[in-house]
Amino acid sequence: MRYCSVASASSSAAQNISDLLPDLLLDAIDRAIINQLQKGFPICERPYQEAAQSLGISETELIQRLQAMLDDKRLSRFGPLYHAERMGGGLSLCAMAVPAEDFDEVAVQVNRFPEVAHNYARDHDLNMWFVLATETPQRIDEVLKEIQARTGYPVYNMPKKQEFFVGLHFEV
Amino acid sequence: MVLNDAEQQLISLIQGGLPLSSRPWAEIGRKMNxxxxxxxxxxxxxxxxxxxxxxxxVVRHHELGYTANAMVVWDVPDDQVQSVGEALGRHDCVTLCYQRPRRLPEWPYNLFCMIHGKDRERVLEIIDELVETEGLQDIPHEVLFSGERFKQRGAKYL
Structure with a gap:
């Protein structure tokens, strides 16, 4: 069972977080679509029809709403989530400590690598954090060396050793 | 190679997303013959x-109002990583929880979890309560909020 201490007294944490969210440009149906389809999607001939049925809307409406949310960038993607390692690829979390005066330039240099995703600035001496996703595991080390050579700063490589939970789900 | 040619073709056809049409797999099938x-x-x-x-x-959590994105990192004694990781992973507010290698001396932390919320104060409260509930007062931790996001889902192989 999953729970959150914060909410153990009354309601669930997801509920609490949801209550705190600002009024988004989402109506009740958009919210239901997002909450349900983050959990999964049927694999069958008419998957939109099947998903729409359990949402109580028509297939056409579901498709139109998904299209609208993708168009205005509320959704990033609708499709498969791959298991990078099982697909034979490499995946790692990397960090760099970049002085403020060089930060923007280094960010541009790092982001130019097609293997770099999810690059975030964070408050710490290690202030640039990004995910590397490569076609092969060996390529991780090569890209790290290329980034170090390009930027002149060391890259700390922190690949996953063990996964305790992954369930990126945003209740809206 | 894990994938045969047809699978590779299929994967590249749906990588950007599933067609938004009534019979998406028939549409993919036409492209693959x-x-x-x-x-x-x-x-x-x-x-x-x-x-x-x-x-x-896949949502853009930022666009959906989850603007406070905290990476909480813990320096857990090796023999406790398993139990602490499992305990943190059971909380709904924790969206990811991984063990990763330390990079000493600069980086002593070996357990990483993500907590998303509407604002930083709320996220900090959640973390305080996590520490309290799980009895993690003796385990050093730091909270790294994200500032600017430069890139999301940009990588080719993800």
Whole structure:
């Protein structure tokens, strides 16, 4: 069972977080679509029809709403989530400590690598954090060396050793 | 190689997203010169082998109001990583929880979790309560909020 201490007294944490969210440009149906389809999607001939049925809307409406949310960038993607390692690829979390005066330039240099995703600035001496996703595991080390050579700063490589939970789900 | 040619073609066709049409797999099948049923079988096989974790939508959490994104990192004694990781992973507010290598001396932390919320104060409260509930007062931790996001889902191989 999953729970959150914060909410153990009354309601669930997801509920609490949801209550705190600002009024988004989402109506009740958009919210239901997002909450349900983050959990999964049927694999069958008419998957939109099947998903729409359990949402109580028509297939056409579901498709139109998904299209609208993708168009205005509320959704990033609708499709498969791959298991990078099982697909034979490499995946790692990397960090760099970049002085403020060089930060923007280094960010541009790092982001130019097609293997770099999810690059975030964070408050710490290690202030640039990004995910590397490569076609092969060996390529991780090569890209790290290329980034170090390009930027002149060391890259700390922190690949996953063990996964305790992954369930990126945003209740809206 | 884990994937045969047809699977590689299928994966590259759906990488950017599933077609938003009534019979998406028939549409993919036309591009692959393959029956809808055969495409579906391939997709199911990829899923059964764990190569595709799931189908579904990926939100832009920032655009949906989750603007406070905290990476909470813990320096957990090695013999406690398992139990602390499992305990943190059971909380709904923790969206990811991984053990990663320390990079000493600069980086002593070996357990990473993500907590998303509407604002920083709320996220900090959640973390305080996590520490309290799980009795983690003796385990050093730091909270790294994200500032600017430079890139999301940009990588080719993800």
């Amino acid at each position: 393959m029956d809808e049923e055969d495409v579906l079988q391939q997709v199911r096989s990829l899923q059964e082998r764990g190569l595709i974790k799931r189908f579904g939508l």
